[in-house]
Amino acid sequence: MLKIENLHAAYGGIKALRGVSIEVNEGEIVAVLGSNGAGKSTLLKTISGVMKQTQGSVQFDGEEMPRVPYQVVGKGIVHVPEGRQIFSNLTVYENLLVGSFLRKDKDQIEKDLIEVYELFPRLLERKDQYGGHLSGGEQQMLAVGRGLMANPKLMILDEPSLGLAPLIVNQIFEIVKEINRRGVAILIVEQNAMKALKICDRAYLMSTGVIEKSGKPEDLRDDPELMKAYLG
Ligand SMILES: Nc1ncnc2c1ncn2[C@@H]1O[C@H](COP(=O)(O)OP(=O)(O)OP(=O)(O)O)[C@@H](O)[C@H]1O
Numbered sequence: 001m002l003k004i005e006n007l008h009a010a011y012g013g014i015k016a017l018r019g020v021s022i023e024v025n026e027g028e029i030v031a032v033l034g035s036n037g038a039g040k041s042t043l044l045k046t047i048s049g050v051m052k053q054t055q056g057s058v059q060f061d062g063e064e065m066p067r068v069p070y071q072v073v074g075k076g077i078v079h080v081p082e083g084r085q086i087f088s089n090l091t092v093y094e095n096l097l098v099g100s101f102l103r104k105d106k107d108q109i110e111k112d113l114i115e116v117y118e119l120f121p122r123l124l125e126r127k128d129q130y131g132g133h134l135s136g137g138e139q140q141m142l143a144v145g146r147g148l149m150a151n152p153k154l155m156i157l158d159e160p161s162l163g164l165a166p167l168i169v170n171q172i173f174e175i176v177k178e179i180n181r182r183g184v185a186i187l188i189v190e191q192n193a194m195k196a197l198k199i200c201d202r203a204y205l206m207s208t209g210v211i212e213k214s215g216k217p218e219d220l221r222d223d224p225e226l227m228k229a230y231l232g
């Protein structure tokens with residue numbers, strides 16, 4: 001479904017990705033794990049067309065992706081960014097509608113809104129509140145819900161667990177699994193390796209802009225050196 005080959009990306013002279021190749025197949029949850037500054041966010045920003053200084057190939061359903069964010073969304077890839085980036089001066093409902101702005105199937109949007117409220121009852125309760133008045137966990141739910149409103153085939157999530165209490169983290173990971181069960185492929189980047197390994201089908205380990213290892217979660221967990229390097 002998503003096939004990335006020999007991807008390079010830089011910020012001026014700083015090379016953040018140096019020849020990254022990864023794949024996500026239909027129906028999968030794939031995790032990219034790595035510590036601070038490994039290049040995880042840069043990888044997602046390159047996929048979604050935000051990074052300008054790039055080389056290499058990002059194919060989705062056999063087609064090279066444009067480097068234009070809204071066009072990438074139009075192709076079915078939605079990015080739930082690091083730090084949520086919801087609109088604090090829009091209501092929950094308005095934030096959700098923003099997610100659907102490119103869609104032409106207007107009658108389906110209302111149904112998807114109901115589905116998002118079913119997944120996140122909390123968002124329904126708070127639908128008329130400003131985004132900026134939500135807790136961190138609620139803002140993360142809103143960011144994921146807003147992504148769903150684009151009706152994606154692939155959702156890419158940047159550290160959805162960051163800064164959240166353990167109970168909320170578990171809820172978020174459960175929701176990610178549920179979204180996947182409903183037919184959306186998932187690419188998730190995380191520092192919380194243990195949690196991500198519990199829900200993913202495959203994982204890649206990344207450090208300083210390169211993929212060092214990949215495999216099934218059980219194999220990665222069973223490697224003591226990897227445990228030490230990535231899982232603490
Ligand atoms: N806007 C920027 N300008 C310059 N350098 C940047 C910028 N954003 C990231 N970098 C650098 O690129 C490299 C990769 O950063 P990136 O944000 O992709 O890492 P990350 O794996 O997402 O880290 P974290 O877990 O802290 O979010 C780092 O060396 C970082 O300092």
Ligand SMILES: [Mg+2]
Pocket residue numbers: 040041042082158159
């Ligand atoms: Mg990051």
